[in-house]
Amino acid sequence: MKGNYNIFYTPEKQYPGMPHGEMCGDFMPFYWQGTYYLFYLYKYCVYAVETTDFVSFGQPFLVLRNGSPDDQDWHIGTGSVFAHDGLFLFHYTGFCEGNQDADGKNEQVVMRATSRDLKHWEKDTDFYFRPDTRYYGNLHWRDPHVIWNEELGKFCMLITATQKEGACLRTGCTAVYVSADVRNWEHYKTLYAPRTFITHECHDCFRMGDKWYLTFSNYSRWWETRYRVADSFDGPWEVPEQDDMFDGREFYAAKSVTDGNKRYMVGWESIREDCRDSGRHLWGGNLLVHELVPRKDGRLGVRLPETIRQSFGKVLPIETVPMQGSFREDTEGITGDVPDGFGWAALGSLEETCLFRTTISWKEGTEAVGLMIHADAALEKWCQLRLEVRHGKILMDRYNRVDGDQSYQDERPVTFHENKAEITLVVSGNIMLVYVDDVALTSRCYEIGTGTVGIFAEYGSVRCTQTQLLEQETAEKPMGKN
Template sequence: MKTMIHTLAYTALLSIALSSCNDDNAPILTQKDWDNTATYFKPTDENMFGTYYKPQLGYVGDPMPFYDPQAGDFKIMYLQEYRPNQTTYHPFWAVSTKNGGSYTSLGELIPTGTEDEPDAALGTGCIFYDETNKVYYTYYTGHTADTEVVMRATSTDFKTWNKDRTFFLLGSNDGYSRKDFRDPFIFESESGKYHMIVSTKKDGIGVLAEYTSTDLKAWKHSGVFMPMHWGADRFYECADVFKMGDWWYLVYSDQNAVSRKVCYFKGSTLEELKQMTAAPTFPDNKEGVLDSRAFYAGKTASNGTDRYIWGWCPTRAGNDNTAVGAAPAEPEWAGNLVMHKIIQHEDGTLSLGSVDGILNKYTNNTTLKVMAQSETGVAESNDNYMLSGDAYVLFNRLNVHNKLTFTVTASSNEDIFGISLARGTDSKKYYSLIINPEDNNSNRKINFEQKGKEGIGFIAGIDGYKFPVPADNIYHVTICTDNSVCTVYINDNVAYTNRIYGIQKNCWSLDSYEGSIQVSNIKVSYY
């Protein structure tokens, strides 16, 4: 009799547990019929991200990538951001990677100074390896409330770093701002001379100051490297100079609240590059913009074959996808480490593309299943979908880390289409990336919108840049997601980064808003 009572009690508890699986807002640990439900589920990010690195505690600020010829890997120092920070803050932590697919933490490498020292807080810098003497140099920013100064540390093994307390570059000694003098970057010119550029101001206007050296130790002031092409409200951070093929490039982050994006200039020679900001002469029809406002402080490194760029994707206050920090506000500072490949086109223009080491991680294939669709405007044939007018097709749930690839063939330049994420059949709000016609349909741009009955529509401050309509009207799209971080690539010519909470374990849709499109080669994979 006692056994029967226990069995009945267990059965009742099991019934309660199973019935709770129908609650789409249940915690992620409950048993849920993921395959056969399509209502919205409220997930949370994993503490550790699998692709777009975030430390277990804190966040990634301004990355400083470097290819280590001794170890044959990329090492990325970054400003370790805590919330809240201590009185002394932003020590240099680091990770290493072979291909960008995964990272190994190297821990803290360069600590802050004390409250009374010029590097009470650390700011962005760079790493350079002296092959002759087998010494690693890190030049970095020492920051206090009223002064910024360039400092350095050295190492012979990239593990133990020694600060040189005899070396300081103070901008006010050379006619530059005392308070804004930061982000030193070193490159070697074709003459063999070493150049250091520093982001600063002269007479209240942003400039890049130049210093030169023959031994990486003693530096001589050489004047203004480049003037800024806008007035006192612009300041170029995290500058990076490199030669790729026949072209010289400057990559920088525009601190202005309206722009706040990673951009570039190009020149056929180093001297020509220096003149590009004076007019200015933009390198392409998108004013040199490389990504959205969700990718900042981008700096590059090359292994001699390929060049990559690392920046940080900001978090959103309150996990609110609409809290993007549109001007005059700014996004939250720091987040996840995002990596793109730099693609150089025949005319020397640059775009950002996907990284093979990341793409190759998504090895498990998802079987596509239609969960819902609009009453009209959808036709399917051999796994290809024709969408016309205001139509959508909703697919089964994504995993936590996803890769989506598909091809869109538009019928005209006027078609409006996109993809929606964090969507369920009961969603009153969801989030859409819309490929929108611009400039009398000669260009397109990725817009971010909150759709649904309670959606606010267009979200200012996180749209992409304009790009030409493909001549054949075909868009090859790749989307990689890791928890809430999302990167989008189109035709090796467009890159777009965003943070969208709620992607994982929810459905997604392909959407048509006007005109008609054909979507083919749809593949979803995960790891």
């Protein structure tokens, strides 16, 4: 159950007590000529891995090595890659914690490297962008994200910054600088400053259809990636109605990438301390990719990338085994009636990595329906995807949240339509990724082995149709160019 090398990429197996530097995070995706180059932070340096489908990955390679404790890039932080005039440019953050409060020095500085082939990079020692204290504070100055802005006809660099004055831990803002040649940058404006968060990390900004979207992550409450919507780049930027996140509270530092047709959010799923369910969330984890789905009202949903879905082609057997309550099977599906409480039926055995999908519906007045995941017959151990239909939300629950373990549940608000939802569940190792229509919720369960997948209902009736349990066609591959 440790480590996920297929789909949920990580450069090495997870293990209890793994230190911060051994985890990977802050993926910086870049698409070029049919290949996604996923740059990421690892061991205080920048590495990259290639993929064409988010299913199989090449060997990771070193992109930028960190400097000495006296160098500005003693630790290297997040940035972005783009192409201009036959050259690839990587703007990144140079961290030197020893510089904080030192005269004439800065803890965080925007730096740059260049490449001709995306493999071999050279640091540009002439580029050194200090915090612009005319407009912003002197500490947070990182995560440069460069885009070509057709609306302005200029390159834009978004920077994680803070306002010079404001309430404690509420000065986070998005600074924008513009350039005509990507060499000389001038201040444009403070794009977004809601006086809500410590910082807005790992920005992205892009246009889909007739809307602009600004994405950022923050650690004020949880690990979380949020977004805002506007009709133009200059705003005003509005909070989407009902929900402004792409996944739950463990999906962080997501940036987008497009192949010119589809756009994906590429982030990481946080691990827990010592790989325990009761452990606190830590920085870094496994790659997690969602395909963006624009909604008619301008909000964004997500779905499983088609290439990942297509990798599951081996059909596994499904057999309805009622465990509690009244469940029956017919030629079109499975129906369960449990008017007096909880009931469930087992449907099949989960493999280490597999996909389960079904269309689930319920009668009006039903309290909750959903999936039992990694369950055993006695329900001594289990995970549960709950569609709390009367409360308009989905959540992931697990068996051992009693007495001394009262950690929170992972949940998302959902608008249910016509008492029906399409569910896709991907399990791989300790990761459980689920889509309910176009709403994602990813979680982990460390202290449990593989088990059964099933359906349940509470105080009502449930029906499942078009149900499939699938495994990938080939066994888990070792890391390497496949």
